[in-house]
Amino acid sequence: MKRIAIIGGGISGLSAAYSIEEKRRSGTPVEYVLFESRLRLGGVLLTEEVDGCLVEAGADSFLTEKPWAAELCAKLGLADQLIGSNDAQRKTYILAKNKLVAMPDGLMFMVPTKIMPAIRSPLFSAKTKIRMAAEWFHPPRESSADETVAQFVERHYGREMVEMLADPLLSGVYGGQASELSLRAVLPRFADMEAKQGSLGRGMAFARKQAAAISSTTPPPAPRPLFTTLKGGMQQLISVLVASLDPGSIKTSVTVELLARELDRWTVSAGYHSDQFDGVILATPTYEAGLVLQGTDEALSRELREIQYSSSLTVALAYNDSVRRALPPGFGFLVPRSEGRRVLAATFVHNKFPHRAPADRALIRCFLGGSRDEPILQKGEHEVVKIVRDELEQILGPSLRAEPLFTRVYKWRSAMAQYSVGHLERIRRIEELRLKHPGLALAGNGYSGIGVPDCVRSGAEAASTILAAMGMWSAA
Numbered sequence: 001m002k003r004i005a006i007i008g009g010g011i012s013g014l015s016a017a018y019s020i021e022e023k024r025r026s027g028t029p030v031e032y033v034l035f036e037s038r039l040r041l042g043g044v045l046l047t048e049e050v051d052g053c054l055v056e057a058g059a060d061s062f063l064t065e066k067p068w069a070a071e072l073c074a075k076l077g078l079a080d081q082l083i084g085s086n087d088a089q090r091k092t093y094i095l096a097k098n099k100l101v102a103m104p105d106g107l108m109f110m111v112p113t114k115i116m117p118a119i120r121s122p123l124f125s126a127k128t129k130i131r132m133a134a135e136w137f138h139p140p141r142e143s144s145a146d147e148t149v150a151q152f153v154e155r156h157y158g159r160e161m162v163e164m165l166a167d168p169l170l171s172g173v174y175g176g177q178a179s180e181l182s183l184r185a186v187l188p189r190f191a192d193m194e195a196k197q198g199s200l201g202r203g204m205a206f207a208r209k210q211a212a213a214i215s216s217t218t219p220p221p222a223p224r225p226l227f228t229t230l231k232g233g234m235q236q237l238i239s240v241l242v243a244s245l246d247p248g249s250i251k252t253s254v255t256v257e258l259l260a261r262e263l264d265r266w267t268v269s270a271g272y273h274s275d276q277f278d279g280v281i282l283a284t285p286t287y288e289a290g291l292v293l294q295g296t297d298e299a300l301s302r303e304l305r306e307i308q309y310s311s312s313l314t315v316a317l318a319y320n321d322s323v324r325r326a327l328p329p330g331f332g333f334l335v336p337r338s339e340g341r342r343v344l345a346a347t348f349v350h351n352k353f354p355h356r357a358p359a360d361r362a363l364i365r366c367f368l369g370g371s372r373d374e375p376i377l378q379k380g381e382h383e384v385v386k387i388v389r390d391e392l393e394q395i396l397g398p399s400l401r402a403e404p405l406f407t408r409v410y411k412w413r414s415a416m417a418q419y420s421v422g423h424l425e426r427i428r429r430i431e432e433l434r435l436k437h438p439g440l441a442l443a444g445n446g447y448s449g450i451g452v453p454d455c456v457r458s459g460a461e462a463a464s465t466i467l468a469a470m471g472m473w474s475a476a
């Protein structure tokens with residue numbers, strides 16, 4: 001019987017455990033122990049039911065176009081529990097000079113694919129609009145060198161586009177800054193488009209044309225929602241996933257402190273206890289993985305510890321119907337840095353996922369922190385709520401002076417990996433170093449995708465890597 005240790009019980013570690021559990025159930029002679037330092041499993045995924053509302057503490061949904069989370073849900077019998085975002089209401093605002101301005105129709109990330117709405121939008125100056133038109137003639141540019149997203153966007157559309165769109169969009173997804181994040185790690189498709197087509201606008205148009213050509217020969221697929229979630233919130237995935245595992249294989253409230261390798265055996269130490277395994281999957285943030293590997297491989301440990309993480313904070317506020325009626329339609333808004341606010345983004349949850357709040361309630365979720373505002377994590381909940389309420393009132397108007405029905409504050413310290421310039425090179429070095437330890441695999445949001453679907457995929461891949469090293473996974 002081979003034994004595998006999984007360290008970290010977030011969605012990455014649970015996904016790895018699920019893959020091994022499937023093998024175990026099908027008769028493969030393997031067992032596993034999952035170690036999680038907290039009492040609760042799920043890591044950044046947590047949903048609470050408060051006064052008739054479903055409040056997401058961390059991730060609220062996942063991108064539909066990345067299939068791995070939905071596929072896992074289907075395997076768990078949750079296919080009929082998946083729901084899409086209410087895209088009929090999809091409208092996002094940017095705060096510009098303290099006014100909410102709708103993002104123009106046809107904007108894909110920050111690439112205008114429909115020129116007229118972008119030209120008419122009050123969001124951009126005449127200079128940026130001229131840049132948008134000129135971008136159509138951007139020549140192809142082959143380069144393997146990495147650069148920041150800000151440098152890339154500025155080259156195509158100018159500085160204003162970085163400040164008004166790229167930066168707020170990235171701070172909403174990565175809690176990071178366009179001036180630090182790596183183009184090749186975060187937006188590889190754009191790098192590819194620049195190399196082949198030059199212009200991003202033309203690249204997008206070309207991609208749309210190709211899709212249209214395919215759908216003229218086959219019936220067009222039904223339009224899919226941008227975001228997918230579960231009726232019971234992201235927690236539903238965690239609860240059903242945990243229930244599918246062997247309860248005797250899960251150890252919560254156990255922090256692994258050290259890994260030691262002797263020939264093909266790994267010793268996992270936590271407090272006064274230690275146990276022996278044939279393989280180890282490290283599914284923690286990379287700085288933790290680096291710490292536990294310090295005694296085993298100093299070079300690997302150093303590379304892992306060099307990946308930076310940002311902290312963030314979500315604040316949920318529920319209001320009565322009068323606030324709901326006073327709010328603008330749409331999914332919410334993003335706040336550029338130049339506005340000088342601490343709220344980075346706000347979601348009108350009752351519009352994005354209507355079932356998450358009763359019809360006479362408004363549920364607003366704000367996102368704060370990120371790499372620019374770590375100090376907010378030091379503030380007490382009362383002070384955070386006051387900051388958020390003051391800013392919401394200034395942005396959305398006096399109706400937000402109303403007393404919330406409830407508020408919730410969730411702090412996520414060092415939870416979001418920052419893929420800075422050179423990230424892909426670092427991941428290549430990490431992989432080379434890891435290969436020296438065949439019984440070791442790495443999973444989590446620090447490597448090749450921060451979203452829930454990528455974490456599900458990374459957990460499953462780590463499991464197949466370890467099982468393959470033990471000769472138990474022919475497909476890997």
Ligand SMILES: Cc1cc2nc3c(=O)[nH]c(=O)nc-3n(C[C@H](O)[C@H](O)[C@H](O)COP(=O)(O)OP(=O)(O)OC[C@H]3O[C@@H](n4cnc5c(N)ncnc54)[C@H](O)[C@@H]3O)c2cc1C
Nearest residue numbers: 008010011012037043044058059060256284444445451452
């Ligand atoms: C506020 C927020 C909002 C987000 N929103 C979205 C979203 O809407 N959609 C989306 O797709 N993604 C979103 N993300 C990203 C996504 O949720 C995360 O990247 C993903 O959940 C990370 O999962 P993980 O298992 O890799 O890490 P984690 O969830 O961080 O889990 C790692 C686990 O390892 C445990 N651990 C650490 N060290 C040890 C140790 N030494 N011993 C034992 N256990 C240890 C930790 O306690 C933790 O439970 C969001 C992230 C945040 C922070």
